[in-house]
Each structure stands twice: as structure tokens, then as C-alpha cells.
Amino acid sequence: MTTTGSRLDLSRAALNDLLNNTLDGGYRAAAARHRPARWFDGPLVWLACLAVGLLLVVAYQQSHLAAPARDAARKELISRIGSAQSTANRLEDQAKQLSSEVASLRDAQLAGTDKALRNAELAAGSTATTGPGMQLEIGEPTSQASAGNARPGTTLTTAVIRDTDIRAVVNELWADGAEAIAVNGLRLTPTSFIRLAGESIQIDFTPLTSPYTISAIGNSNELQVGFAQSQIARRLKTLAAVDGISFRFGGKSKLRLPSVTVGDLRYAEPGAAASSAPPSPTASPTATESR
Amino acid sequence: MIAAIALVIGVILGIVFRPTVPLWIEPYLPIAVVAALDAVFGGIRARLDGIFDAKVFVVSFISNVLVAALIVFMGDKLGVGGQLSTAVVVVLGIRIFGNAAAIRRHLFRA
Numbered sequence: 001m002t003t004t005g006s007r008l009d010l011s012r013a014a015l016n017d018l019l020n021n022t023l024d025g026g027y028r029a030a031a032a033r034h035r036p037a038r039w040f041d042g043p044l045v046w047l048a049c050l051a052v053g054l055l056l057v058v059a060y061q062q063s064h065l066a067a068p069a070r071d072a073a074r075k076e077l078i079s080r081i082g083s084a085q086s087t088a089n090r091l092e093d094q095a096k097q098l099s100s101e102v103a104s105l106r107d108a109q110l111a112g113t114d115k116a117l118r119n120a121e122l123a124a125g126s127t128a129t130t131g132p133g134m135q136l137e138i139g140e141p142t143s144q145a146s147a148g149n150a151r152p153g154t155t156l157t158t159a160v161i162r163d164t165d166i167r168a169v170v171n172e173l174w175a176d177g178a179e180a181i182a183v184n185g186l187r188l189t190p191t192s193f194i195r196l197a198g199e200s201i202q203i204d205f206t207p208l209t210s211p212y213t214i215s216a217i218g219n220s221n222e223l224q225v226g227f228a229q230s231q232i233a234r235r236l237k238t239l240a241a242v243d244g245i246s247f248r249f250g251g252k253s254k255l256r257l258p259s260v261t262v263g264d265l266r267y268a269e270p271g272a273a274a275s276s277a278p279p280s281p282t283a284s285p286t287a288t289e290s291r
Numbered sequence: 292m293i294a295a296i297a298l299v300i301g302v303i304l305g306i307v308f309r310p311t312v313p314l315w316i317e318p319y320l321p322i323a324v325v326a327a328l329d330a331v332f333g334g335i336r337a338r339l340d341g342i343f344d345a346k347v348f349v350v351s352f353i354s355n356v357l358v359a360a361l362i363v364f365m366g367d368k369l370g371v372g373g374q375l376s377t378a379v380v381v382v383l384g385i386r387i388f389g390n391a392a393a394i395r396r397h398l399f400r401a
Binding site: 027 | 293294295297298299300301302303304305306309310312317320321323324327328330331333334336337340341342343344345346347348349350351352353356382385386387388389390393
């Protein structure tokens with residue numbers, strides 16, 4: 001007990017000393033010694049004060065003037081990202097143009113139009129397509145706009161619509177007989193994926209932003225009826241009522257879906273009986289990736 | 292008075308010449324500033340108490356800055372740099388406040 005008591009006294013004394021004896025002990029000791037003033041006392045103090053002033057300014061400059069440099073580096077990085085993206089877009093356009101050129105050359109070579117080939121291309125999403133169908137639009141609640149002006153770098157965790165919702169809608173549309181689907185103008189192919197990366201929904205590595213417009217080509221009535229009766233439609237209606245997302249869908253007499261460049265297939269090879277039946281879109285990985 | 296002029300000259304020198312400090316010193320600058328302020332306030336109070344001593348002032352200034360930097364350096368090496376910085380700032384902050392209160396009492400008798 002005595003040891004803890006003395007330790008307590010010690011810490012109490014230390015705290016008292018810290019709080020009440022704020023002056024450096026050296027001053028009192030020096031004053032008690034009555035040392036006579038020397039000639040270098042003045043310059044010494046002068047130099048020390050100079051050093052203090054210098055230190056203050058240097059510290060200020062380091063903490064405040066270094067910020068613009070960081071900002072400039074950030075801007076530089078952003079501009080580099082922008083130029084890389086525009087290069088990618090240009091290359092994508094070029095690839096599309098070249099593939100359409102290839103298609104027209106092939107059509108010129110092949111006698112007549114090969115129906116099976118056409119269907120396969122359509123199913124693969126490598127040709128632009130038009131037709132009737134339905135379109136639905138899902139948007140994050142408008143209060144999202146106020147959360148959008150948060151500090152840059154902070155992630156928004158308030159997103160109501162998840163990748164699973166978009167995926168469920170797409171799967172439902174395939175199941176209702178859609179023949180081609182695009183989300184926000186991105187055509188879905190048999191190798192497309194819809195997933196969440198960070199806080200954004202991505203399709204084939206391209207991030208989407210709300211509102212999400214999903215267009216499907218197929219029998220307009222069948223698609224609408226099938227979708228309206230589906231579970232995901234009920235869920236979206238609930239989300240619209242509870243969380244305030246915008247959700248509407250309707251038939252369209254004419255939809256135009258863009259094409260995408262399909263990457264090289266490295267492992268899959270055409271089977272012997274491939275030409276007999278075109279691959280149905282419902283067999284796509286997107287569809288099999290159901291909840 | 293002379294000391295205040297020296298401080299202003301130091302500030303002006305810093306603004307004019309913009310000395311560049313090595314990158315490894317940068318983390319210790321804020322702590323060094325707090326330590327220097329502690330020495331300055333201690334000196335002003337000693338002056339008002341009439342027991343100012345140039346040697347004590349200079350030595351306390353240099354040792355304060357060095358020890359504060361050393362503690363933060365050690366903390367960084369041990370992985371508790373943030374906590375030790377806080378400790379240094381708390382202790383020096385208490386001293387600065389105490390000295391500032393003493394100076395206030397001297398100047399305004401309140």
C-alpha cells in the first residue's frame with residue numbers, strides 16, 4: 001500500500017509541477033546565483049529570437065505553401081486520366097469502325113446473307129440493332145444530390161440501388177424473352193458482367209452513374225407483362241415508395257442498341273453443330289449469374 | 292524590444308529567402324514551433340518577473356526544440372508518433388498557457 005500511495009503522491013506532485021510551475025526552473029536558479037551580465041547575452045538572445053522567427057515562417061511555408069504543389073500534382077494526374085480515357089474512347093471508335101468494315105467486306109465475299117451468322121452476331125452484341133421493346137429507368141433518390149457535394153475522397157454509402165438490382169432486372173428481361181439489352185447505352189454481351197466496384201456499379205469495367213436506363217429489344221407486350229409480374233419489379237416499387245428512387249418503365253416501338261467490340265475468345269472454339277441453332281442470349285453468363 | 296525586432300527580422304528573412312528544409316525535417320517542424328513558442332513565452336514571463344537570463348533562454352530554446360523533435364522521432368520509429376506528438380503538444384501547451392496567464396497578470400494586473 002505504501003508503494004502505491006507514494007507513487008500516487010509522485011504523480012500528483014508531477015501534475016502539480018506541470019500545472020503550477022510553468023516557468024522554466026533554470027530562470028529562478030540563475031537568478032539565485034546572481035551572475036553578472038556578460039557582453040554576449042544580448043546578441044545571444046537576439047540570435048535565438050531570429051531563429052524563432054525563422055522557424056515560424058519556415059513551418060508556415062512548409063504547411064501552407066506545399067499545398068498548391070500537391071494540388072498541382074493532383075490536377076496533373078486527373079488530366080492524365082482524362083487523356084488516357086479519351087485515347088481509349090478513340091481506340092474503341094476505331095475498333096468499331098474497323099469491325100464494321102470487316103463485316104461489310106465479309107458480306108461482299110459471302111454469297112447472300114448468312115442468317116445464322118447474323119443471329120450469332122446479334123446475340124454476341126457485335127452489331128448495332130433496332131427493334132421494339134421496353135425501356136425502364138431507375139434513378140437514385142434526388143436527396144443524393146445533397147450528399148454529392150460532400151468532400152472529395154469521401155465515399156457515398158447512401159446508394160440505394162445495388163449491382164444486384166441491375167443484375168436482377170437484366171436477368172428478368174432475358175428470362176422474359178429479350179433478345180438484346182443495353183444498360184446506359186452499354187450493350188450486354190454473353191461475356192458481360194455487372195458488379196459493384198467500390199461504390200459504383202460497373203458493366204465490363206465501365207462505371208455507371210444514376211439514373212440507370214435499361215433498354216431491351218423483344219416482344220414489347222411480353223416483356224412488359226413479364227417484368228411487371230416479376231419479383232424485382234415489386235422490389236423496385238418498394239424501393240421507390242420507401243427510399244424514393246425513381247422507377248418507371250414502358251414499351252417502346254423503336255429502340256436502337258449500340259454494338260460493342262467483342263474481345264478475342266482465346267479458349268472457346270466453334271463446335272461442329274454450331275450453325276444449326278444460334279446461341280440464345282439466355283445462356284449468357286449474365287443470366288446464369290442470378291441471385 | 293530588441294528581441295521583438297529580431298523576431299520580426301527572422302520572419303522577414305524567412306519570407307525573403309524562403310529557405311528549403313530537407314524533407315525528413317518536415318514532420319518535426321510543427322512540434323519544433325510549439326517548443327519554440329514555449330521557450331519564448333517562458334522568456335517573456337521571466338523578463339516580466341525580473342529574473343530573465345540570456346543563457347537559460349537560449350539553452351531552453353535549443354533543448355526544447357531538440358528534445359521535442361527527438362521524442363517525435365522516437366515515437367515515429369516505435370510506431371506511436373501520433374500519440375507522442377500529442378503528449379508533447381499537451382505538456383508544452385499547458386506550459387504556454389500557464390506562462391501566458393502569468394504574463395497577462397503582469398501586464399493587466401488581472
